[in-house]
Amino acid sequence: MPLTLGPLLIDAGIDPARALVIRHAFAQESEESGLTGLHANSTHAEIFEYTRNQSASTRSFPADPPRIWVVFIKEGGDQARLWSVVENRGEIANNGIIRTFELAETDVMADLRSRLVIGWKSPRTWKMSASTAARYPVVGIADAEPIPFPGFDRLVLSHVDLQAVMREHRYASWRTALSSVFGIYLITDTRDGRHYVGKADGEESIRQRWSAYATNGHGGNVELRGLDPSSFRFSLLRVFDPSTPTRDIDVAESHFKDALDSRRHGLNRN
Known part of the structure; x- marks a missing residue:
């Protein structure tokens, strides 16, 4: 039919x-x-x-x-x-x-x-x-026209955008780029401006980490459970080569939590 x-x-x-x-x-x-x-x-x-x-x-x-x-x-x-x-x-x-x-x-x-x-x-x-x-x-x-990857330092995505990036063929080059790096990322709840600083390291690339957020909205983070992900905005603060020692990524994560005050006035618990 x-x-x-x-x-x-x-x-x-x-x-x-x-x-x-x-x-x-x-x-x-x-x-x-x-x-x-x-x-x-x-x-x-x-x-x-x-x-x-x-x-x-x-x-x-x-x-x-x-x-x-x-x-x-x-x-x-x-x-x-x-x-x-x-x-x-x-x-x-x-x-x-x-x-x-x-x-x-x-x-x-x-x-x-x-x-x-x-x-x-x-x-x-x-x-x-x-x-x-x-x-x-x-x-x-027709096949979707590929959308060029804008670069790590220009990436700002709503939750809806993030779901599209993780699912649609036209974003294939974006997924390839995000698979190639570890890094520190920022989630901003645009309803109240609170920040959550997270990291992707070890066995998880940025793509793998963000794929979890695209799926369930909270990525397994207790701090984000119960919040509406439709108001989340995702961006990258710093990217690292996969060969970077985990301790260096941990230091960068702690720095951004301090700089953005995301423990006391944001969504990070530690």
Whole structure:
């Protein structure tokens, strides 16, 4: 049985009965609309702006559109490639020709952006209920483009980002880099600014240590159990070659605990 869009929407937490699917086509808008239209070189920001401005005619666009919009870009005559999933927070302007909506970008289906291509059975239709689009076939899902590793001293990750790094193919080079070093890392609880200083040494690389945090949020640390990892931010304070003596790594860890005062005013217990 061929894969359709429906299961992908549901897996992403989207209720097809409460979502809108849009397929933008490359086109020049009429002058009275005030819009520039779209073309093959339109930027992400231009597509976003184009999406948030819709016709004031309720025959062209729903009077009360749902909260979630799944937006595709036309590809060929009968296909569409996923651009993004946005959240509609309501109409903010209406000049009788154009209605402008407050939209917010989401991370929903982010791993499928520019990768997911579906068949579009109704070439003259550019919008529809997701319940209808749910039956459209998935034509293909392209391999994710690799994301270059930014360097150890520029690495700052939310917990969601960390989970993606440990799981997704596009971060393979990141996992290789993190596997090659020991080091001292910092976890900041962004809700209150408290720090936790930790280390990876012995038989655990940074990748192995952070993989545990990606899995359960606390990495086995008593100090972090019971806290919500969604507010954690991960970064590296210092990296070491695996041949570095453990005592040197211990000294560095103690230094950063003192420097950041993470024992008295943070999340370290010792």
